[in-house]
Amino acid sequence: MKQNEASSSYGYMTRRIGSTTYKxxxxxxDTGQETMEDKILRMIRNESMEKEEKCGIxxxxxxxxxxxxxx
Numbered sequence: 001m002k003q004n005e006a007s008s009s010y011g012y013m014t015r016r017i018g019s020t021t022y023k024x025x026x027x028x029x030d031t032g033q034e035t036m037e038d039k040i041l042r043m044i045r046n047e048s049m050e051k052e053e054k055c056g057i058x059x060x061x062x063x064x065x066x067x068x069x070x071x
Contacts, residue, residue: 007031008029008030009027009028010025010026010027011025011026013026
């Protein structure tokens, strides 16, 4: 059976991040072995390898007063 012929279902979801709205097609294959978490981590790893930019470590923001949650 070809991959295109495998039994699958799909749906769409929309998410707004800032001023951009994303429409995402989510496909679920009945015979799939990869979890959603595995897939997302793989996509992040692949994207970071494709970019030639160097990534730095984000420093926590300097706060002049104690946060409300820690009080």
